[in-house]
Amino acid sequence: MPQPAFDILRALAIGSQALGLMLIITLETVMGDAARPWQGGVLAIMVAAALTIALIRLYRRNRLRKQQAQRIAEEDN
Numbered sequence: 001m002p003q004p005a006f007d008i009l010r011a012l013a014i015g016s017q018a019l020g021l022m023l024i025i026t027l028e029t030v031m032g033d034a035a036r037p038w039q040g041g042v043l044a045i046m047v048a049a050a051l052t053i054a055l056i057r058l059y060r061r062n063r064l065r066k067q068q069a070q071r072i073a074e075e076d077n
Helices: 008-076
Strands: none
Touching: none
């Protein structure tokens, strides 16, 4: 199965993780030890975003496989 030239979900995953990491570092720099709860919140959002993107990718992959199986079954009939 050929990969698309630009995978928007992969770019979104990389971008969200990079943004979260930059925000965590910035919070530590600006707020010091007071940043801990905020950093935890950012980390939770990062994990939620990663899981959401993974579920979307899984859904799309399964939908594509189902469509391909239907095409093969139609060709056999």
